[in-house]
Amino acid sequence: MGAIYIMWLRQLKRYWRSKSRMFGALGQPILFLLALGFGFGPIFEKAGGGSYINFLAPGVIAMSILFTAMFGGIEIIWDRQFGFLKETLVAPVSRTAIMLGRTLGGATVAFLQGIVVLFICLLIGFRITSFWYLPAALLFMFLISLFFTAFGTAIASNLVDMQAFPLIMNFLVMPIFFLSGALFPLTGLPSALEVITRFNPLAYGVDGLRGALGGVMVFGFGWDFLVLIAVTIAILLIGGWMFTKIEV
């Protein structure tokens, strides 16, 4: 237990101390909110979709969580390079505990980043219709954080250097983001695209988050929650197993 806690604490300290990373990570969501939010706003409204900022905000929150969480998981590669990974692997602590502490720490960081972006959304003009569902919104934010940190960890367990990083960004993270319903509604899509979105875990996260913050849902809370919990447990098991296979 102590090991999980200190690993979690370490991830938080690292996040808190790299202020440039913290603020840098806010640039992207702000750009998306301002450029897309106000750029597409008029068209979206004419098409009868209502306020685009209100539609977009949960998507942008999910986006910032996705990027922070994935990066937090992939950071293992840096630990490997700086040698700190070895220090943890020779300790009399099970690898499952190390992986769990790391993942919880990374997820907490991504979650906090999501909260900050939520506040920025409110500043820019996003309105939450009902505060009763706020706990549900926070729950979905945390599940997205947890899933994608574990996902990043699982991927990074199989990589020895950063060479594959652009590959992961362009062929995994970007498609996950664009096909999640963060930017446009998932209804009335061409059927091939629709099928793909159904296999995207983030689509359920965005859907649940949007619903909880007062927007229109596609899948419904129950389904969103079940899918996210299931894939999170699955990835924790797979990632945990891959982490035990790491050799340094």
Place this chain on the structure above:
Amino acid sequence: MNAIISVTDLTKKFGKFTAVDNISFEVEKGEILAFLGPNGAGKSTTIKMLTTLLPVTAGSILVNGFNVMSQPYDVRKSFGIVFQDPSLDDELTAYENMEFHGVFYGVAAKLRAERIMYLLKLVELWDRKDEPVKNYSGGMKRRLEIARGLIHHPKILFLDEPTLGLDPQTRNHLWEYIVRLNKEEQMTIFFTTHYMEEAEKVANRIAIIDQGKIITQGKVTELKKQTKTKSLEEAFLKLVGHSIRDESASAMDQLRMAKKMWGRR
């Protein structure tokens, strides 16, 4: 005879390549053993197996009476290690790095605080304990790593090229600490180095590995007598030859190069 490490018929294969080829040796309790060999001879691979980081292909290793394959947690509690390359978290302070290690090794809070203070004073870093490690020089980082490796009171200390890239003053200082630990705490020291004069001065016994095989072991005087040479360096060169060994750059080395080129993130 009172062996704290006993290695029997140890072999490690990576695919078809045999990195360590059926070696056997023992390390006595309280002795200082220098494990020498040219680049790529199998030193680091052997250390990784001794410290449970790599599974063995064949043979057995007992560390402090525990089997590395079947009792890894007991083995890990028995030793401290200073790796060839840095293994500190640069973003954390010296104290936090020590604290992290203490918690990971299950040292109780009060005892942990006492030992951290004692050890940081020992390596003369107490005054700068709250500074992030990224501000430290190479020598300070090494001293911190040694101090960190001792928090859980290990029976054995592994040092993989601990003095690589350090100036002579820092090197002398480091060996002073290490020899003192060996004398006062009866701590067994197992180290590798490329500086033969260090090994000659510090070690009670030498083992030389080349191409995955231990080619000789014994006291410095015995090795010199055996090869009819005046210094350990001459003896070493006579035993392993003068040709330069190739060692393919691992992905990790390339990454390190990239880091040097691009600087810190």
